[in-house]
Amino acid sequence: MNLSDTGRGLIERYLEHARTERRLAARTLTLYSLDLDKLAQFAAQAGVALAAVQPHHVRGWVARMHGADRSGRGIALILSGWRGFYRWLGREGLVTVNPVQDVRAPRQARPLPKALGVDEAVQLAEHVAEEDGSWLEARDAAMVELLYGSGLRVGELVGLDVAETDAAQRAGRGWIDLQADEVQVLGKGGKRRAVPLGGKAVAALHHWLTVRGQVAGMGDAAAALFIGRRGTRLTPQSVWQRLKRRSQLAGLATPVHPHMLRHSFASHVLQSSSDLRAVQELLGHAHIGTTQVYTRLDFQHLAKAYDAAHPRARRR
Structure with a gap:
């Protein structure tokens, strides 16, 4: 039996377990199947059986997906599916270590909150x-x-x-x-x-x-x-x-939604006062790091003002 046959058999057994024991929805099972097929392809290309995959293999595959412009969130979802697969293999006594356990997806740039002018x-x-x-x-x-x-x-x-x-x-x-x-x-x-x-x-x-x-x-x-x-x-x-x-x-x-007005409040107060701690208290944020995203909005506002007003900033 070759590597791909063995890998496919393990994947089918896991998906059947997920369907009958975990009662996952059909759509979720389809996504798991696609993600595990990708895992099997990576393993076959590396010449390693699924049960012999090591953390360095997984990190290399994460780097390949990231280099192919897969989003951090997309990679995180794939890793979650792989992690569950190896957790099941461990319970079946087929692996001693989960190679995906400590591997994390690249951090996604946090999008700026949308605020009104x-x-x-x-x-x-x-x-x-x-x-x-x-x-x-x-x-x-x-x-x-x-x-x-x-x-x-x-x-x-x-x-x-x-x-x-x-x-x-x-x-x-x-x-x-x-x-x-x-x-x-x-x-x-x-x-x-x-x-x-x-x-x-x-x-x-x-x-x-x-x-x-x-x-x-x-x-x-x-x-x-x-x-x-x-x-x-x-x-x-x-x-x-x-x-x-x-x-x-x-x-x-x-179209405006309620949280956009909250973002607008925070951004406009920070633009006028530059008092990040005050904004944190007004918003009720437990951690200052949550409030710091508005400093990026404040800088964006200043950058736009600079581009519009400074004679050396205007592009031909």
Whole structure:
């Protein structure tokens, strides 16, 4: 029996195990099969049996895939499939060491978050999407001002109550405090933080609260700051839909989603203050490294300003 026959037999046995014991979906099994076929091809080219593959073989194959412009994420998924295969071989007593265990895919460059320019953010906030002055316009305007003015996550936004109550404390919800001009937010990991409310946000919230009673519901929704047409607490999906509609009506080139406004808040505060620690606290990031991505956005902003303004930067 040659190397390829032996390798194919092991792969078929593993895929049958994955299908019957792990109950993986057909699509997942197809992807595993393709990735393991690639492993068998690499092993055959190297003249080594699958059960004899060593870590240096795997690292070499990773380098080949990376050199062929395979993305870091794609390689990571392939390695995950290979790792599971060798884990199974180990349980079957066919290998003593998993050669893929400590091999990692090349790190992928972290994409920059998408943020609006200052003019675009203002255009979105000041656009009147509902010309009839309905409660919907008042609600949506307040949502935009909170997302952009305080950098909230969409989950934090929809979890806000009108005021601090024992029920809000017990349920782990946030609330607005218009007397202190701040919003009390319950963020990731159950961590609370206080974020200032800008003047525009305070005005928008006051206006929304004057018309909110038209649709206020019962039970949990009675305390919810943002509610929908049926009087229930607004969902993240509804916020996404309303922001997309508002950005289109405002004439923005890119549909806006809630996290884009959070990115815009962080980028614009950093551009004005250069205070990375303050931005970290306002966003509720546990680690400064998470916030540092906005320094790249800030540099990108400066580079564009330089290209547009400096006489020696202009290209012919």
